[in-house]
Amino acid sequence: MMKAVCLLSGGMDSSTLAYLARDMGFDLYAVHFNYGQRTESRERLAAATIAGLLDAEEFLEVDLGYLSRIGASSLTDHSMVVDGFVEGDRIPNTYVPFRNANLLAIATSFAEARGAEAIFIGVQSQDYSGYPDCRPTFIEAFQKAVDLGTKDDTRITIRAPFINMNKSDIIRKGLELGVPYQHTWSCYRNEERACGECGACHYRREAFSRLGLRDPIQYEKE
Amino acid sequence: MMKAVCLLSGGMDSSTLAYLARDMGFDLYAVHFNYGQRTESRERLAAATIAGLLDAEEFLEVDLGYLSRIGASSLTDHSMVVDGFVEGDRIPNTYVPFRNANLLAIATSFAEARGAEAIFIGVQSQDYSGYPDCRPTFIEAFQKAVDLGTKDDTRITIRAPFINMNKSDIIRKGLELGVPYQHTWSCYRNEERACGECGACHYRREAFSRLGLRDPIQYEKE
Numbered sequence: 001m002m003k004a005v006c007l008l009s010g011g012m013d014s015s016t017l018a019y020l021a022r023d024m025g026f027d028l029y030a031v032h033f034n035y036g037q038r039t040e041s042r043e044r045l046a047a048a049t050i051a052g053l054l055d056a057e058e059f060l061e062v063d064l065g066y067l068s069r070i071g072a073s074s075l076t077d078h079s080m081v082v083d084g085f086v087e088g089d090r091i092p093n094t095y096v097p098f099r100n101a102n103l104l105a106i107a108t109s110f111a112e113a114r115g116a117e118a119i120f121i122g123v124q125s126q127d128y129s130g131y132p133d134c135r136p137t138f139i140e141a142f143q144k145a146v147d148l149g150t151k152d153d154t155r156i157t158i159r160a161p162f163i164n165m166n167k168s169d170i171i172r173k174g175l176e177l178g179v180p181y182q183h184t185w186s187c188y189r190n191e192e193r194a195c196g197e198c199g200a201c202h203y204r205r206e207a208f209s210r211l212g213l214r215d216p217i218q219y220e221k222e
Numbered sequence: 223m224m225k226a227v228c229l230l231s232g233g234m235d236s237s238t239l240a241y242l243a244r245d246m247g248f249d250l251y252a253v254h255f256n257y258g259q260r261t262e263s264r265e266r267l268a269a270a271t272i273a274g275l276l277d278a279e280e281f282l283e284v285d286l287g288y289l290s291r292i293g294a295s296s297l298t299d300h301s302m303v304v305d306g307f308v309e310g311d312r313i314p315n316t317y318v319p320f321r322n323a324n325l326l327a328i329a330t331s332f333a334e335a336r337g338a339e340a341i342f343i344g345v346q347s348q349d350y351s352g353y354p355d356c357r358p359t360f361i362e363a364f365q366k367a368v369d370l371g372t373k374d375d376t377r378i379t380i381r382a383p384f385i386n387m388n389k390s391d392i393i394r395k396g397l398e399l400g401v402p403y404q405h406t407w408s409c410y411r412n413e414e415r416a417c418g419e420c421g422a423c424h425y426r427r428e429a430f431s432r433l434g435l436r437d438p439i440q441y442e443k444e
């Protein structure tokens with residue numbers, strides 16, 4: 001059986017990703033990151049639920065508490081106010097410096113230790129409009145670092161199947177795969193009812209509404 | 223003042239590196255990693271001492287406990303026996319999968335958050351004979367990932383000044399800079415008296431003896 005490490009935050013994209021990897025025939029090694037973000041417990045619950053539903057071989061939880069101490073992001077520095085949806089070129093203050101490289105490095109260590117041949121990461125086109133570590137060119141550069149920085153007989157491919165998809169495309173795909181979106185969590189601010197206003201909520205709601213669908217999670221204001 | 227993040231394990235190479243960066247005029251942001259290695263407390267003490275002697279601006283300790291859970295290395299899996307000095311092409315079982323990418327990713331997050339323009343890492347030629355993530359080509363590939371994965375106005379250069387030096391060259395340089403080698407620690411096995419036999423001890427003793435010098439730390443067998 002082929003093995004894949006899957007980065008599973010518990011959000012809409014990564015949950016769809018896990019369903020897709022399973023559908024492609026991979027045994028799943030899920031890795032979930034706690035980096036001191038405000039909504040960590042809710043995200044963790046979502047990720048564990050999805051991993052359980054998909055019979056993952058392992059659910060590795062990694063604490064990146066150092067990212068809070070490094071700071072410089074409203075996701076991890078709770079004295080900063082989380083940016084709402086940001087238009088244009090400015091990088092939102094939710095940017096955690098070089099976060100995806102941290103996540104991919106860990107995923108690669110995990111994959112090499114388990115003999116997995118793929119790493120699934122859910123970055124997609126709307127992310128890389130803002131975050132530099134979501135750009136396709138970054139993923140390609142990191143792949144090169146993986147090729148050179150692991151054993152010569154290790155072959156690990158980073159798969160980012162959503163990189164050219166928008167969130168509506170992802171939901172459409174996820175509904176085909178039976179992803180239970182009611183168990184996923186995206187909001188950056190709240191853990192009970194989603195705020196509906198942060199960047200993550202903004203894109204999520206917009207994606208469902210473009211498809212003429214209602215998001216199954218609850219929002220503070222409908 | 224220029225700022226540099228310096229990876230400081232507390233060993234001979236990274237301690238010399240910190241003295242070199244200071245000598246080049248950088249303010250130091252030291253980062254020390256605990257990844258469940260056997261000799262962590264001794265290494266931590268060494269690193270903290272060196273950072274203190276050099277008036278580092280920050281001493282960031284990062285716990286990479288997940289590397290123990292990922293396993294596959296005798297450094298972090300205490301049920302495995304640490305390889306002695308390994309000749310030839312085989313990678314010693316002290317290899318921690320893709321470790322240096324984990325370390326460099328964290329260092330880059332730290333550097334970007336603090337506005338540091340350099341990251342100093344002490345990899346050197348004897349390392350990359352065995353460990354794939356010490357090869358110059360890996361460091362170059364990672365630099366590219368840093369350039370593409372950070373903000374467009376961030377400029378961070380990975381400096382590996384020892385990459386073409388052997389340990390004797392490093393000690394010679396360190397003695398010019400006044401590095402107090404009695405406060406550094408290299409042994410992979412012991413915390414009181416160095417074992418003298420693991421790969422780290424082997425290279426360290428050999429380097430001092432090539433210079434006709436006595437290593438100031440204590441060994442089990444002299």
